[in-house]
Amino acid sequence: MRLGLFLIFLVTLLFLCSLLIGHTQAPLSTSLKALISGQGSLGTVMQEIRLPRAILAVLVGGSLGLSGAAMQGYLRNPLAEPGLIGISGSASLGAVLSLQTGFASMFWLALPLSALGMSIFAVFLIILLSGKQGRSLTLILAGIAISALAGAMTSLVLNLSPNPYATAEIVFWMMGSLADRSFDHVWIALPFSVLGAMMILSLGPALNALTLGEDTAQTMGINLVKTRYALVIGVAAMIGATTAVAGAVGFVGLVVPHILRRWVKSQPSSLMWASMLGGAALVLAADILVRLVLPDRDLKLGVVMAILGAPLFLHLIYKTRAELS
């Protein structure tokens, strides 16, 4: 409970910071007034650039953190992450195809929509491949297969790309970023993220029961097939939507549940709420960092995330090892 309040406070604080940091500097009160009134150039900046950016950071981070906690809980493996079932790879492929074919430049939302479309296709494929039984092993195998396929297809597009500009654009897009996003992006991601989050958060009891293994969970009244459908569709909705608007942002889904697990006494159900808030905080912080470190160079969010995430992860491994011995 106390952790929850702290995380909510942290997210609020970082959200405000995110609104205040950027090219145009203004004091807190002026900025907030401009945000509400929307008047002047500062008003435009606040309402149309910084607000959607901060909201997207919350959506992307919350989705990644929550999906990560849910995947780890479902697969009973602390190394699981949302990318495991191939949705982020498929969404990337969709985006890359639209960039390569020029579809992306035909209208404003062509890229996120094709990313979303490809991830919906991937969900059907996963459900088809992983079979009717609710076992988790087939899900992992199906996910690996789809990830590999999507990765290979993405490479193929890059490989055959005749246009170096398109190639550069694809490469930059794949690094993940929240720069230059608008409310259109928010409206695309929001319904999917919220719907997915609701589906996933309802799985609390099922994930708790799965702590004791699939057999025991079943005898405690958990329907494994329903659980898996809800998990796959919920994670896909969140990850598909966030990848579509922000590109591939790694490490959040892996690291955040790891950091927070000890604070929720390892309860998978509580970990989902905590990771959702923690993910939002982490992405907000990283997106602030992106703007502070190299304001003129468009540093990519995904790059910063990986640079922050990898050492954090190493530190966690080190700590876990010390606990185990």
Place this chain on the structure above:
Amino acid sequence: MNLDKLSVFRGDCPVVDTVSLVLEPGDFVGLIGPNGAGKTTLMRAALGILEHTGSSSLSVMPQSDRAKQAAWLPQVREIAWGLSVRDLIGLGRLPFGPIQKNDMHVEAAIIKMELNAFSDRIATQLSGGEQARALIARALAQDTPILMADEPTASLDPANQISTLKTFSELAEAGKGIIASIHDLGLAARYCTKLALLDRGKLVAFGPADAVLTPDNLRTVFSIEAHYEKTKEGIIFQPLSVLKKSNKNSAQGDTLK
């Protein structure tokens, strides 16, 4: 619980072969049989988590009702996350809605399995035997009329083996129906009210220990010779020697487990 001509097939081969069995309240049935006889498979099918032919009064129920009727303690002791022992045992209350703090079923299970000293420890950091007891307590906390346990005494020390089986037999006396697969025939004979002998998927004998652990059954099913004696202290059963193995048992081996 009522099993009627329950069969489970792996391909064309019946792993459990038309088993009919009735578990009454007050029964503590020891499920015995050599490795690969189909003990685990029989229990999982009865619980409805394995596809089967024939009928089980449990598996026809909706899943959420089943969870209030029967608790299952699998042989593989899986504890994925470092929950505290009390939270782990509290998972047994899941079928009954949100888990309350200081739930009386949880506290009772902690006392029954003598886990008071461990209740705030991290479950994954306990020894194998302590984990096994915590998981038994979890199944007890579910407080269902039927309890099925797959080798509940494996990896427990002698004192804990005895006290676990004693707990089970007390629960049966109090009106629960319990089935547990047990490899130690001596313990099974002493504490179970009935034994069910499985051999290659078939229920060969069902009844009190006297009627099941006959020299004939021991020879044909287990290929052993044993000392069996009824004393004031209860039944004393001690396997003595292995008879020359007939091929049928070794052919199936552990693969059907």
